[in-house]
Amino acid sequence: MEIREEKRDIPCFESKQQLNREFPFKIIRYSSSELKQPMHTHDYTQIAYVLKGVCNHQVPGKSLTVSKGDIFVIAPDAPHSLNAIAEQEYEVVLLDFVPSIVGELLQPFSGSLPLLLEPSRENYSLSGSGVPSWLHIGNRKQSFVEQLLQDIQDEFEHREVGYEHAILLSLAKLLLLIDREYRRGQRKPARQPTIAERTPIEEVKRYIYDNYSGDIPLEHGAFIANMAPAYFSHQFKKETGQTFIDFINEVRIERAKELILRGTHTITAIGFQVGFHHLSHFIRTFKKRCGVTPTEYKKMFAKDDHNN
Structure with a gap:
């Protein structure tokens, strides 16, 4: 060569x-x-x-x-x-x-x-x-x-x-x-951080936003941030106010809410699509964050649409 x-x-x-x-x-x-x-x-x-x-x-x-x-x-x-x-x-x-x-x-x-x-x-x-x-x-x-x-x-x-x-x-x-x-x-209205300015935790958040449907263990987040897992877990909560898994679940549930409102997929399909391997886990996590189950959430908005 x-x-x-x-x-x-x-x-x-x-x-x-x-x-x-x-x-x-x-x-x-x-x-x-x-x-x-x-x-x-x-x-x-x-x-x-x-x-x-x-x-x-x-x-x-x-x-x-x-x-x-x-x-x-x-x-x-x-x-x-x-x-x-x-x-x-x-x-x-x-x-x-x-x-x-x-x-x-x-x-x-x-x-x-x-x-x-x-x-x-x-x-x-x-x-x-x-x-x-x-x-x-x-x-x-x-x-x-x-x-x-x-x-x-x-x-x-x-x-x-x-x-x-x-x-x-x-x-x-x-x-x-x-x-x-x-x-x-x-x-985008807010100026996005440049590569030079982006913090390790922001790198991990970016990765989660784009890969929430797959498995993202804490160890992988720590690897992206180039930190030891225990230290990464501490820093992630310090900067985001949430644990690593709570942040991932928030991203997944917000996406699930969007899909539910579209009405083109079943609740089961949506759960798997946003990254939950078990329907029961999806329903439990959704209710914890939203106060209602995915099915109840869907009915609430269907009722609102009917009344309007």
């Missing part, structure tokens, strides 16, 4: 060695526990998406523990490295490409998307310091992103006639989604 050395002694990978000249694009999946990259740059764009587990992504002055749903757009010449964490499973998909191959498809968005791709302009840096752009894709959009990545990989591996165009269309869809998610975050 050929690389060139920059004056700052950070290796730079060049597209002419790493990518096909006729179609400068490739897709790679990493899951090896041996992965340990040095800090490096490349003269092409890279998108990294965490499919499962947790791993480490480093940028100058910051080491990030990233997990499922996290996505990075790494502009040319942006220093970074990706590393496995001991005894932690993960899978990451990398898309490497020269920005010019999607230029025409993104022309209508020339005022926004190219900022993600070009090193000569200020990119979407959540820290404001020029580090690779970072976003978390919520549960509802993760399946869409992962299907796009699978479509891209299938096209890249089989290389049937027209595969280049198919890849570019999927890549453009992915970039548009990233751009919209970024803009949606900017439109």
Whole structure:
């Protein structure tokens, strides 16, 4: 593998060695526990998406523990490295490409998307310091992103006639989604904490909001916060006023209330959908927080709708 050395002694990978000249694009999946990259740059764009587990992504002055749903757009010449964490499973998909191959498809968005791709302009840096752009894709959009990545990989591996165009269309869809998610975050009334400002407990809360339907043991929250479990439990309650499990249950019950009011799912289905493995546990927790059972809650609002 050929690389060139920059004056700052950070290796730079060049597209002419790493990518096909006729179609400068490739897709790679990493899951090896041996992965340990040095800090490096490349003269092409890279998108990294965490499919499962947790791993480490480093940028100058910051080491990030990233997990499922996290996505990075790494502009040319942006220093970074990706590393496995001991005894932690993960899978990451990398898309490497020269920005010019999607230029025409993104022309209508020339005022926004190219900022993600070009090193000569200020990119979407959540820290404001020029580090690779970072976003978390919520549960509802993760399946869409992962299907796009699978479509891209299938096209890249089989290389049937027209595969280049198919890849570019999927890549453009992915970039548009990233751009919209970024803009949606900017439109929120309260300014969201930057990576540099976000506290470990806020990182854990963000993870819970996006993954409440799955199992989230306290030990995993402690790992994300990089704290010992006992200390994490103390700090979490200190900052949120709730225990770790009470916070998770609050998020789950609030989501359950929204689903109940929609009236499109049974109470049993809603309980499982928001993360409860047993209907009795869901009903008991719901009543503790709301004063009524899920069925009673549904009837109350059905009655109000009838009266109105």
